[in-house]
Amino acid sequence: MQPLSRRQMAWRAAQDIESGAVVNLGIGLPTLCADYIPAGREIIFHSENGLLGMGPAPAKGREDPDLINASKQLVTLVPGGCYFHHNDAFLMIRGGHIDLAMLGALEVSETGDLANWITNDPRALPGVGGAMDLAAGAKEVRILLEHTTKEGAPRIKKSCTYPLTAAQCVSRIYTNLAVIDVTKDGLVVREMVDGLDLAQLQKLTEPKLSLANDWKKLSAPAV
Amino acid sequence: MIDKRVKNLAAAVTGIKSGATVLVAGFGSVGEPIELTEALIPLGVRDLTIVANNAGTGETGIAALILAGLVRKVICSYPRTTNSHVFEAAYKAGKIELELVPQGTLSERLRAAAAGIGGFYTPTAAGTKLAAGKETKEIDGRMHVLEKPLKGDVALIRGLKGDRWGNLVYRKSARNFNPVMASAAALTVAQVLEVVELGDLDPETIVTPGIFVDRLVVV
Numbered sequence: 443m444q445p446l447s448r449r450q451m452a453w454r455a456a457q458d459i460e461s462g463a464v465v466n467l468g469i470g471l472p473t474l475c476a477d478y479i480p481a482g483r484e485i486i487f488h489s490e491n492g493l494l495g496m497g498p499a500p501a502k503g504r505e506d507p508d509l510i511n512a513s514k515q516l517v518t519l520v521p522g523g524c525y526f527h528h529n530d531a532f533l534m535i536r537g538g539h540i541d542l543a544m545l546g547a548l549e550v551s552e553t554g555d556l557a558n559w560i561t562n563d564p565r566a567l568p569g570v571g572g573a574m575d576l577a578a579g580a581k582e583v584r585i586l587l588e589h590t591t592k593e594g595a596p597r598i599k600k601s602c603t604y605p606l607t608a609a610q611c612v613s614r615i616y617t618n619l620a621v622i623d624v625t626k627d628g629l630v631v632r633e634m635v636d637g638l639d640l641a642q643l644q645k646l647t648e649p650k651l652s653l654a655n656d657w658k659k660l661s662a663p664a665v
Numbered sequence: 666m667i668d669k670r671v672k673n674l675a676a677a678v679t680g681i682k683s684g685a686t687v688l689v690a691g692f693g694s695v696g697e698p699i700e701l702t703e704a705l706i707p708l709g710v711r712d713l714t715i716v717a718n719n720a721g722t723g724e725t726g727i728a729a730l731i732l733a734g735l736v737r738k739v740i741c742s743y744p745r746t747t748n749s750h751v752f753e754a755a756y757k758a759g760k761i762e763l764e765l766v767p768q769g770t771l772s773e774r775l776r777a778a779a780a781g782i783g784g785f786y787t788p789t790a791a792g793t794k795l796a797a798g799k800e801t802k803e804i805d806g807r808m809h810v811l812e813k814p815l816k817g818d819v820a821l822i823r824g825l826k827g828d829r830w831g832n833l834v835y836r837k838s839a840r841n842f843n844p845v846m847a848s849a850a851a852l853t854v855a856q857v858l859e860v861v862e863l864g865d866l867d868p869e870t871i872v873t874p875g876i877f878v879d880r881l882v883v884v
Binding site for chain 1 (some may be wrong): 692693695696709718741742743744745746747749753754756757763765766767768769770772773774787788789790791792793794795835836837838839840842843844845
């Protein structure tokens with residue numbers, strides 16, 4: 443069995459982003475999806491600090507300190523892109539104007555509850571940023587997360603053990619082992635990596651999984 | 666003649682009192698009115714409530730106020746950001762209070778104050794820890810949380826250019842919280858790189874109309 447690398451997870455998730463979509467990529471792993479949009483698809487990236495049409499990192503010597511993304515990294519604006527203030531940026535998010543939010547997670551539940559802003563560690567400094575707005579407001583929320591913790595414990599749970607970001611908001615989960623849809627009939631496995639069967643995947647997942655009739659092998663190029 | 670220009674930073678912050686709620690614009694340090702914020706230190710004000718997206722970067726701006734012991738409480742969405750060690754140390758030492766607000770709710774609470782709205786219901790944070798103790802209501806089958814307006818005694822703003830009526834334009838993503846905060850305080854003070862003649866700013870591109878700005882200082 444060969445789990446996907448983090449970049450391969452981002453590649454896989456990027457393949458499902460439809461041409462014409464307005465997309466917000468969360469901090470960390472989801473940000474990498476921008477590197478793997480299939481050729482010929484036109485996607486508009488939204489950043490909650492006031493950008494539509496966010497482009498890649500600037501070339502050396504072309505950096506502009508007033509042009510950053512939500513992770514406070516230097517970015518660019520593509521032709522057709524525009525700037526706006528925070529209230530409009532969040533009106534877009536909260537009013538259902540963003541087609542897709544790709545977010546990272548600590549845990550996801552079988553009903554699509556998302557926990558991604560804080561652990562139960564009382565010493566941790568809390569920070570929520572735009573996570574709750576995106577989870578509650580985007581038309582669709584898809585999640586990228588490693589299937590288990592470093593210790594091998596499932597991160598897809600019957601119910602989340604960490605404080606929730608939003609309830610019942612996730613539609614699809616991309617992990618390093620599988621692509622899983624959250625449906626009204628529970629979690630449905632659409633793809634699994636080669637060498638893994640449903641019973642093995644089930645051992646790494648708390649809630650019950652079912653396998654789609656037309657399930658496929660999950661594979662990604664070396665990226 | 667209407668002229669909102671003031672001579673220097675000291676004149677820009679004069680009259681701000683201890684215990685004030687101060688809106689400080691910016692996203693991290695981008696668009697943050699660092700010099701104006703630091704001008705509060707020689708005023709000798711204390712017990713400030715700072716409303717901002719973050720809780721200070723490095724040891725400048727909001728972080729400098731915290732270091733000087735002038736801040737009682739921070740209302741923000743994301744205190745844990747690049748170089749936020751000053752806030753973290755004060756928070757862990759129990760010297761500063763934190764009210765965590767989802768970023769869009771923070772922005773909308775400011776807008777509600779600006780618009781004279783007594784509150785609003787939003788699905789953001791419904792069913793989470795951040796809605797604890799707040800009124801909730803099911804609207805069209807979905808749970809909503811009642812959020813109250815957040816008004817500043819003072820807003821500190823940073824623009825690119827302004828004119829003597831207080832009209833402002835910004836630069837790229839440095840716009841961020843500046844316009845909404847400018848409209849949400851009893852006293853709004855803006856620092857700009859340059860003041861231009863009335864009529865020089867294209868009226869089609871003015872972002873903050875001068876009605877929201879009380880004082881303008883070139884930094």
